[in-house]
Amino acid sequence: MKKAHLKPIPTAPHLPKAPTGIKGLDEITEGGFPRGRPTLVCGGAGCGKTLLAAEFLVRGAVEFGEPGVFIAFEETEAELKANVASLGFDFAGLVRRKKLLVDYVRVERSEIQETGEYDLEGLFVRLNLAIDSIGAKRVVLDTIEGLFAALPNEAILRAELRRLFRWLKDKAVTAVITAERGRELLTRHGLEEYVSDCVILLDHRVNEQIATRHLRVVKYRGSLHGTNEYPFLIGDDGISVMPITSLSLNHPVSSERISSGIERLDAMLGGRGFFRGGSVLVTGSPGTGKTSVAAFFAQAAVRRGERALFFAFEESPNQILRNMQSIGLRLEPWVKRRVLQFHAARPTLYGLEMHLVTMFKEIIAFRPAVVIVDPMTSLLAAGSESETRAMVTRLIDFLKARQITTLFTSLVDGGSSLQQTEVAISSLMDSWLLLQNIESDGERNRGLYVLKSRGMAHSNQIREFVISGKGIDLVDAYIGPGGMLVGAARAAQSSRDKAAALASQQNALRRRRTLERKHTAVERQIDLLRSEYQAEQREARRADNQDAMRTRVVSADRTELAFIRHADAQKTVNPRPNSNSRKNKP
Amino acid sequence: MKPRKVKVQKSGLDAPSAKVWRLRLYVAGQTPRSLTAFENLQRICETHLRKNYRIEVIDLVEHPHLSKGDQILAIPTLVRKLPQPMRKIIGDLSDTEKVLVGLDLIPSPCPISTTVNTP
Numbered sequence: 001m002k003k004a005h006l007k008p009i010p011t012a013p014h015l016p017k018a019p020t021g022i023k024g025l026d027e028i029t030e031g032g033f034p035r036g037r038p039t040l041v042c043g044g045a046g047c048g049k050t051l052l053a054a055e056f057l058v059r060g061a062v063e064f065g066e067p068g069v070f071i072a073f074e075e076t077e078a079e080l081k082a083n084v085a086s087l088g089f090d091f092a093g094l095v096r097r098k099k100l101l102v103d104y105v106r107v108e109r110s111e112i113q114e115t116g117e118y119d120l121e122g123l124f125v126r127l128n129l130a131i132d133s134i135g136a137k138r139v140v141l142d143t144i145e146g147l148f149a150a151l152p153n154e155a156i157l158r159a160e161l162r163r164l165f166r167w168l169k170d171k172a173v174t175a176v177i178t179a180e181r182g183r184e185l186l187t188r189h190g191l192e193e194y195v196s197d198c199v200i201l202l203d204h205r206v207n208e209q210i211a212t213r214h215l216r217v218v219k220y221r222g223s224l225h226g227t228n229e230y231p232f233l234i235g236d237d238g239i240s241v242m243p244i245t246s247l248s249l250n251h252p253v254s255s256e257r258i259s260s261g262i263e264r265l266d267a268m269l270g271g272r273g274f275f276r277g278g279s280v281l282v283t284g285s286p287g288t289g290k291t292s293v294a295a296f297f298a299q300a301a302v303r304r305g306e307r308a309l310f311f312a313f314e315e316s317p318n319q320i321l322r323n324m325q326s327i328g329l330r331l332e333p334w335v336k337r338r339v340l341q342f343h344a345a346r347p348t349l350y351g352l353e354m355h356l357v358t359m360f361k362e363i364i365a366f367r368p369a370v371v372i373v374d375p376m377t378s379l380l381a382a383g384s385e386s387e388t389r390a391m392v393t394r395l396i397d398f399l400k401a402r403q404i405t406t407l408f409t410s411l412v413d414g415g416s417s418l419q420q421t422e423v424a425i426s427s428l429m430d431s432w433l434l435l436q437n438i439e440s441d442g443e444r445n446r447g448l449y450v451l452k453s454r455g456m457a458h459s460n461q462i463r464e465f466v467i468s469g470k471g472i473d474l475v476d477a478y479i480g481p482g483g484m485l486v487g488a489a490r491a492a493q494s495s496r497d498k499a500a501a502l503a504s505q506q507n508a509l510r511r512r513r514t515l516e517r518k519h520t521a522v523e524r525q526i527d528l529l530r531s532e533y534q535a536e537q538r539e540a541r542r543a544d545n546q547d548a549m550r551t552r553v554v555s556a557d558r559t560e561l562a563f564i565r566h567a568d569a570q571k572t573v574n575p576r577p578n579s580n581s582r583k584n585k586p
Numbered sequence: 587m588k589p590r591k592v593k594v595q596k597s598g599l600d601a602p603s604a605k606v607w608r609l610r611l612y613v614a615g616q617t618p619r620s621l622t623a624f625e626n627l628q629r630i631c632e633t634h635l636r637k638n639y640r641i642e643v644i645d646l647v648e649h650p651h652l653s654k655g656d657q658i659l660a661i662p663t664l665v666r667k668l669p670q671p672m673r674k675i676i677g678d679l680s681d682t683e684k685v686l687v688g689l690d691l692i693p694s695p696c697p698i699s700t701t702v703n704t705p
Binding site: 103105106107108111112113114115116117118119120121122123124125126128129147150151 | 612614615619622623646647650651653654657658659660661662663672673674675676677678679680681684685687688
């Protein structure tokens, strides 16, 4: 006992289940219907009860090797075969190969008179025979409530039905019992009382003229199950219940980056583009080039050798192809090579959930690496805002789980604030590009900026978004003291800038030349002055020499004079304090 | 007296002009209810049809595939094969008057389809 806590927690004993093979239903019920027990499928007229039951049988026979018996109280064998065959099931073939057995039980109230006690042993005998004759593992009773109309004694009938369900359990067949939806109860005659293991409710609702079928597991004894209402679709290959999306946010992430198809845009996104598996929102008012951005993104994907799926809710594929050609984008070859696929539908064609189911189906079938939804906002027309949001959440989860990069375009009204309208959805998006019309100087230009991009250093600049016959280009907008200039104004400004630059260059040149000239002049003056100075210097030296010469001559003359006067030349060199004579002494 | 597979009780072939009633009683095993039904049927036939009838008793336990032909759900079920049209009476046939109405031996007090079925 001490060791008990070391052992892994034992998982709950698994309730054996019989997979239905119906897309999505096994996920909701975590494996299918309870094996060996009856399941009640109830719903109003035309919500697909019989079809669900028939698909359960057919898939059981084809995919799981479990033969099945269809006891029909409403439709004859031929009718049933025809109905089911329209969904691509080879009902007749299965019947021939003894994988299926259809037994039409006709009960006509007008033929029957009731006297005294009875039971439904006849039905039991018949059912038993049918089950044993092909070794059936699955049984459908559609719609057993037909008996209530035929057999007047409800008390007996109820007791017998209780016995029947018990008997089915003992027989260990997985049974599906269909029943009409009642006004207050799940079924008109309260059959849910007898079938307590699994109850599934189908519903067909019309909301704002758009009809959607829903499926809900009301109860599933002993098993976990999804409790929501799940929309389902009856397509050409049977029923698909919308695959459940776990909102657990634990999908794998990739750090791989993929190009947006526009070089400068990649540069704005940290130089490498979007993350693979990310969700990208391109918001813009009408005519800002959302579809073009989307088309370039698609083209980049197919050029990388990936597949791209384009959901168009506004334009027909051909129109998109033509329009893209006008901006130098040829998508047709890719469509022909089946790497680019368009799926176009009017948003109001069917309900939102149906759109989602269809999209899921397309995505699963085509397995694209890139999905484009253009525009997401059109879907708002098919549902309320909260529904759309829920749908987009599911879609994004679904795509992220598959590492599919998605680009949604979103149309916003010219008037309303771009950022506010999409708050609800934008939080789901990893990257958000905003396309804006910039009106100035009598023209309209497009601007693009990255509002957010999770997990990368992105540019915060507004770029001018230029669409031309050669494609898309992002041009640096002129941002100067006068604000942002785009289009012709930008061009004018840049030519003005160019002129100004040229002028200042010329000015500088001129200044330099003047300076050089001045320099030469100064140099010349310096030379002149220097030579003048040198001339003066020479002159001065000459004068000095002459002076010295003269002094010597005068002094000699004086000595001679003294000699003549007989002065004691030896003793009285300076007989008189003669300043002149002393000074001039050599 | 026990119902067996097929039991021809009595035929009024001696009167070819008379209408022969062909009746079929479906049972499942020899349950008290089946026996009651059979006894009731015999009594009613003797009383009202004299000799012009034929009763087949079909035990579905032994012949389950026969349940399909006459669309038998309830047990016991009495089927009037002849004269046409086919009639079905379910139950142990304890209410003689209803059996007679069901077999068209006496006119129905009201159309069968709207018969009030309170016990």
